[in-house]
Amino acid sequence: QSVLTQPPSESGAPGQRVTISCSGSSSNIGTYSVNWYQQLPGTAPKLLIYSSNERPSGVPDRFSGSKSGTSASLAISGLQSEDEADYYCAAWDGSLNGVLFGGGTKLTVL
Amino acid sequence: EVQLVESGGGLVQPGGSLRLSCAASGFTFSTYWMHWVRQAPGKGLVWVSRINSDGSSTTYADSVKGRFTGSRDNAKNTLYLQMNSLRTEDTAVYYCARAMSGTKNRMDVWGQGTTVTVS
Numbered sequence: 001q002s003v004l005t006q007p008p009s010e011s012g013a014p015g016q017r018v019t020i021s022c023s024g025s026s027s028n029i030g031t032y033s034v035n036w037y038q039q040l041p042g043t044a045p046k047l048l049i050y051s052s053n054e055r056p057s058g059v060p061d062r063f064s065g066s067k068s069g070t071s072a073s074l075a076i077s078g079l080q081s082e083d084e085a086d087y088y089c090a091a092w093d094g095s096l097n098g099v100l101f102g103g104g105t106k107l108t109v110l
Numbered sequence: 111e112v113q114l115v116e117s118g119g120g121l122v123q124p125g126g127s128l129r130l131s132c133a134a135s136g137f138t139f140s141t142y143w144m145h146w147v148r149q150a151p152g153k154g155l156v157w158v159s160r161i162n163s164d165g166s167s168t169t170y171a172d173s174v175k176g177r178f179t180g181s182r183d184n185a186k187n188t189l190y191l192q193m194n195s196l197r198t199e200d201t202a203v204y205y206c207a208r209a210m211s212g213t214k215n216r217m218d219v220w221g222q223g224t225t226v227t228v229s
Binding site: 044 | 145147154155156157160169170171172205207210214215216217218220221222223
């Protein structure tokens with residue numbers, strides 16, 4: 001079964017650095033690039049990171065992504081209160097022939 | 111301004127049908143691949159379908175295959191999702207999203223969503 005596994009929750013104090021992991025398999029992250037989306041409460045998702053480590057214009061460089069093998073991660077440095085949101089990883093899955101989203105990680109800024 | 115605006119959601123009984131629309135503006139709609147993504151109440155994002163730029167190719171999640179049909183009218187800059195044989199588990203906010211120029215799956219512009227309730 002193709003799934004992307006994320007921790008349900010992460011937290012950090014303002015100014016700290018947090019990392020959100022996303023674990024997949026050879027049919028998705030192992031072969032295709034990873035995108036990360038941020039969903040602020042009550043709003044539509046927003047593209048945060050694409051191609052595993054690229055930022056769309058307007059996204060602060062506090063956000064960074066990486067990928068190694070069948071896993072990816074999103075790092076947020078200099079944590080701010082406005083970063084409190086749900087974060088989702090996503091990748092194409094060649095076995096499912098569709099886009100796979102992770103279950104989402106709720107980030108709490110303490 | 112680049113914008114996607116969904117409409118057509120509502121309350122429908124199990125077994126019923128709905129057609130969602132997504133009106134695009136501010137960009138050359140006919141050159142972009144498009145997606146539908148849904149989110150059940152309190153749950154995560156789930157991909158539903160994808161359509162290529164000229165509408166000749168569609169892909170669906172297994173959960174909706176055979177029941178949902180994606181289409182587009184490039185002359186009207188509008189994306190559609192025809193949903194038949196609706197089930198209670200189809201209850202969700204449905205988002206349309208644009209794939210980044212030259213790509214198929216990087217969703218860089220999202221609509222505000224339209225709510226479908228099957229009950």
